[in-house]
Amino acid sequence: MSDERLPAPGEQWLGQVMDRWPVQFAILGQGEHGATLATRSSRELHHVPAAPAGEIRSTLGAGDALCAGFLDGYTRGLPPPQALHRATVFAAAKLAAVGGAAGFLTADELHTRLAATQPSHTQHDT
8 A cells, every 4th residue: 555645644554454454464655765564463563765766767566566576575485574675675676667567677686686785674563
């Protein structure tokens, strides 16, 4: 979900999602501010800053890329905060391309970009 038109502040909205639905994770994309992850198991929020994006040509598909990047990392066994970092790097690359199907990194390209970044996230209780 994007934070553009939420009915409540982002952190509050994530708490409402976790209270209302039996999901394990909820992710809030926050554009240039990164993304925040709520986890059911710990009831903590993890914020990851946006990865460097370079020239932004289009935001089309960036949210899908964020979700795909998270799911890819999580299913590969990464802890949720690290999977979210991976997702922000994958989504940032998508911003440089125009069109819904353009701009996705290959596995090697993603690995190279991840090696050049250090995960940084903040955590706090909900």
